[in-house]
Structures are given as C-alpha cells and as structure tokens.
Amino acid sequence: MTAASxxxxxxxxxxxxxxxxxxxSGEATHAEIDxxxxxxxxxxxxxxxxxxxxxLWEASRHLPEDKLRALAAPPxxxxxxxxxxxxxxxxxxxxxxxxxxxxxxxxxxxxxxxLQYEASLDTMDGKRQEIPLPDGxxxxxxxxxxxxxxxxxxxxxxxxxxxxxxxxxxxxxxRPFVVQAxxxxxxxxGTRFDVWHDALGTRIAVASGTVRVWTASWWHGxxxxxGADQAIDVAPDGRSTPxxxxxxxxxxxxxxxxxxxxxxPLPLAVQEINRYLPQGVTLRAPLxxxxxxxxxxxxxxxxxxxxxxxxxxxxxxxxxxxxxxxxLPR
Numbered sequence: 241m242t243a244a245s246x247x248x249x250x251x252x253x254x255x256x257x258x259x260x261x262x263x264x265s266g267e268a269t270h271a272e273i274d275x276x277x278x279x280x281x282x283x284x285x286x287x288x289x290x291x292x293x294x295x296l297w298e299a300s301r302h303l304p305e306d307k308l309r310a311l312a313a314p315p316x317x318x319x320x321x322x323x324x325x326x327x328x329x330x331x332x333x334x335x336x337x338x339x340x341x342x343x344x345x346x347x348x349x350x351x352x353x354x355l356q357y358e359a360s361l362d363t364m365d366g367k368r369q370e371i372p373l374p375d376g377x378x379x380x381x382x383x384x385x386x387x388x389x390x391x392x393x394x395x396x397x398x399x400x401x402x403x404x405x406x407x408x409x410x411x412x413x414x415r416p417f418v419v420q421a422x423x424x425x426x427x428x429x430g431t432r433f434d435v436w437h438d439a440l441g442t443r444i445a446v447a448s449g450t451v452r453v454w455t456a457s458w459w460h461g462x463x464x465x466x467g468a469d470q471a472i473d474v475a476p477d478g479r480s481t482p483x484x485x486x487x488x489x490x491x492x493x494x495x496x497x498x499x500x501x502x503x504x505p506l507p508l509a510v511q512e513i514n515r516y517l518p519q520g521v522t523l524r525a526p527l528x529x530x531x532x533x534x535x536x537x538x539x540x541x542x543x544x545x546x547x548x549x550x551x552x553x554x555x556x557x558x559x560x561x562x563x564x565x566x567x568l569p570r
Contacts (some may be wrong), residue, residue, distance in 0.1 A: 246268070255279075256289035291399060294420060353393025362386040363403070368494065368539070371385060376410035377417065380495045382436075383515055383539075402516075404436040406447075406492045423478035425454040433466075434492045440511075445471035447488040455480040499537045499545065506531045506553055510567060513549075516542035519563040528569055 248543040259276045280287045357374050363381045371379040373389065375396065381387070385403025389398075394414070398405075399420040409417045411430025419426040422442060423438035431449025434444065444453055446466045453464050455474050464472060464483060471486040477520060499516075501509050510523040516539055533552045537545040549555055558566040 252285060253292070256286065257293045260290060260293040262388070281305045287399070288463040291420070295305065296409075337359040353395075354458075355390070355392055357391035360386075360388045377413065378408040380408075380492075382406075382494050390479065400435055400437050402438055404434065404494070406434045406495055409431050422474065422476065423455055424474045424480075427452045429452070433477060434488060436491075439476065441476055443471055443491075444474070445486050445488045445491045446490060453480070469477065477538040494539055497539045499539055500536075501533050501535045501552075503532045503534060506533055506555075509553075510549075511535050511546045513542065519565065521565045521567060523567045527569060528553065528555065553567075 251539045263273055263276050280290050308381050355431040363369050363385045364384055369381045382404035388399045396415055398419045406439050409428050409430050413429050417428050419435055421435050421442045422443045426444055427450045430448040433451050433464055434445045448468050450467050454508055455478050469488050471484045473481045480486055490502055492502045506528050509525055510521055531553055535552050554570045555567050556570045558568055
C-alpha cells in the first residue's frame with residue numbers, strides 16, 4: 241500500500257480492516273502481529289482506523305465465519321490481482337455499517353460525536369503515575385504501561401496497549417466508559433477496577449461496582465458481568481476463564497507502592513517482579529509452576545523482591561553476565 245493511497249479514508253479503513261481480520265483470525269504469525277502493531281504505532285490515523293474497525297466488530301458480532309476466514313487469508317493466498325480482494329473486504333465492512341438501521345451500530349455512532357479530549361500516556365520502568373481525567377475519573381498507571389484516552393460526546397474510551405491501570409470511573413450513563421485491552425472490551429458507567437494487559441493475556445478485576453466484559457474467541461462474542469472481588473483472565477486468542485474470586489484490592493496494592501503475593505503461583509510472582517526490574521528475570525523450574533507463594537514487598541525496592549525469592553520458594557538465583565537473573569530449582 242502506497243503512502244498516497246493511505247491518505248484516502250476508505251483505503252485506510254480497508255487496510256485497518258484487513259489487519260484486524262488477520263490478527264484476530266487465530267492464524268496470524270508472530271511477524272504479522274508485530275507488523276500490525278508497528279503499522280498502528282506509525283501514525284495516529286492508523287490506530288484510530290483500527291479502533292473503529294474493532295468497535296464495528298464489537299457491535300456486529302455476527303459476520304459469517306467462512307467469509308471472515310476468507311477475508312483473513314494470508315496475502316499469498318489472495319488472487320494475483322489484489323484490488324478486488326480489498327474491495328470485497330471494504331464492501332463487507334460497508335455492509336456492516338449500513339446494517340446500523342437494523343440494530344448494528346454504524347460508523348458515525350462509533351465516532352460518538354466531536355472529539356473532546358485525547359491523550360497518550362505511558363510510564364517508565366519502575367515509575368507509577370496518577371492521572372485525573374476531565375470527567376472527574378482517575379487513572380492510576382503502573383510501571384511500563386502505555387495507553388491512549390479519547391473522550392467524545394457520547395463515549396469515553398481507553399485503549400490499553402500494554403501494562404496495568406486502575407480505573408476509578410465517574411458515573412455517566414449517557415456516556416459509557418469503555419476500556420479496550422487486547423480482545424477484551426470492558427464497559428462501565430461508574431466503578432473501580434483493575435486491568436492488566438500484556439502479550440500473555442489480560443486480567444480484569446473489580447474492586448467495587450460492576451463491569452461488563454465482552455471477549456471474542458474466533459469471532460464468537462461472550463458477555464460476562466463482574467462484581468466486586470471478581471475477575472476473569474482473557475487469553476491472547478480471546479478465550480476467557482469463568483469468573484474468579486479475588487481480593488481486588490490486593491491486585492491493585494501497587495497503587496500504594498506494595499506488591500502482595502497471596503497464594504500466588506510462582507510463575508505469576510516472577511512475572512510481577514519482572515515489571516519493576518531493569519534486567520529480566522527468567523523462571524526455569526517447570527516442576528514448580530504450581531508452587532504458590534505469600535509475601536508483601538515494596539515496589540520501590542524491587543531488588544529485595546528478587547533477593548527474597550529463595551526465602552519464600554525452593555529456588556536459587558543465578559546471575560547472568562548481562563545483569564539478568566535465572567531462577568532455578570534448589
């Protein structure tokens with residue numbers, strides 16, 4: 241696709257739709273997923289187009305699987321003359337837009353009126369940040385978090401690209417607050433909840449109030465309602481767990497500078513410690529993947545978390561020449 245063609249609104253939407261279909265097909269390679277992410281980061285217009293396609297799919301949820309598989313086919317499997325294929329996908333998305341009169345949300349609704357506020361936020365290694373929003377809501381960002389906030393007349397939206405955020409949302413029934421984190425879409429009016437999203441999946445945990453989470457596994461959407469002290473985990477392919485009981489305030493203790501491990505599986509504890517250390521930690525103890533630990537640490541002293549691992553689990557630390565650490569069974 242040439243730069244000139246991407247200046248066309250229709251061409252940009254078409255390109256975003258093809259990326260969306262391929263990435264969510266269940267057949268995308270790691271290289272394709274990385275290429276899609278790079279395309280989205282390269283221009284704010286690309287990300288906006290991609291999010292509009294994502295919202296459109298959330299609204300429709302019933303595109304026939306065989307058509308979606310065909311549209312998501314790798315470029316090599318497409319006919320030599322690629323323009324008809326692109327037009328075919330554009331017609332499919334246009335058809336979904338037109339279906340708005342039959343109860344499916346159309347593109348103008350997805351834009352939800354004039355832009356009122358927009359911000360891209362990110363935190364550095366080991367840094368946390370509290371961000372007040374214009375509507376009176378509050379975001380707490382954990383270390384290594386990147387997201388974008390967009391407010392329009394009828395919709396408040398956050399795209400959590402990676403990291404962890406705790407949301408304290410001011411109620412506004414006329415303008416729902418939506419958080420997009422991978423294949424999870426969280427919709428609220430007023431509540432407090434935590435979202436952790438990375439390449440391994442997404443966890444949504446509610447501290448108070450309720451949220452509705454929509455997830456998709458091969459284009460079949462599932463709605464789940466979560467209340468206080470409930471959570472779900474969403475895998476990268478969109479599959480979600482049943483509702484899990486949690487101590488949500490423990491999960492969000494990072495806002496107070498604490499990490500609480502309470503019957504936490506060792507791999508998850510190591511993953512959490514990794515968030516705060518400049519050099520990586522790798523767990524190489526497959527027989528201990530079900531081992532659970534309990535401890536409370538200060539985020540501001542991440543090295544102490546790592547050093548304490550041998551005291552709370554049957555492991556030893558092996559320092560590497562590059563400054564990283566390998567956790568081995570004792």
